[in-house]
Amino acid sequence: MASQKEIFVAFFRSGILGFGGGPSAIPLVKKEVVDTFQMMTDEEFAEVLAIGNTLPGPIITKMAGYIGYRTGGWIGLINALIASVLPTVLLMILFLAALKQLKDFDFVKGMTNGVVPVVTVMLGLLTWDFLKKSKKSLGWKAGGFIFAASFAGMFVIGLHPGVIIAILFLAALLLPAKKEGKDE
Structure with a gap:
């Protein structure tokens, strides 16, 4: 010990x-x-x-x-x-x-302002990568539906993202898996 x-x-x-x-x-x-x-x-x-x-x-x-x-x-x-x-x-x-x-110095404001576009581009690339992967595994229709439903749930209804993730996780467990090689 x-x-x-x-x-x-x-x-x-x-x-x-x-x-x-x-x-x-x-x-x-x-x-x-x-x-x-x-x-x-x-x-x-x-x-x-x-x-x-x-x-x-x-x-x-x-x-x-x-x-x-x-x-x-x-x-x-x-x-x-x-x-x-x-x-x-x-x-x-x-x-x-x-x-x-x-925070009030110009060089710090410049650094923090420079970070925002970089993070935006990185998140955009990550989103694009997820979209490509969802097309492969789900197809465009199912992937688009999940995206639209998630967007509406968060920004229209006001659901917490964790609730949406839990719903999608349960749906993935309960719904049958898509067969390989089939693309929409």
Whole structure:
């Protein structure tokens, strides 16, 4: 069993130094839990990584939760999760406070105004990609109907997007799948 201090230090260091998300932080987590604190072996870490990759969500928080629980029980789980997300939370608070202080400067206004078109184009490309994939799997009629119904549900009726996603998920489970090779 690892001490709570070791669990916290291992995941806090990985969280603060792992800039770029999971792929950059995984080697740091390995260095901490396998080499530095010897909480597990290389083989055990590889198994944890494989299990973490099969589940949805951020890999580092999944690994932190599992490794924390395995080496420190429920307290270790909570400790590791807090330690892995705390650096991001602190940096976000710092950056947002700085942005609030600097928001009236022209260069900051220019940066924030420059981000909006970039995000718009990225979301447009993502939407186009989804439309192409829906044509392949559903056909234009069914895909167009789902788009129109979702749009009407959100903007005409005022439904929350989560409700629409839940309805579409249930519909996907209940309705028969489209046969391969058939296109509308």
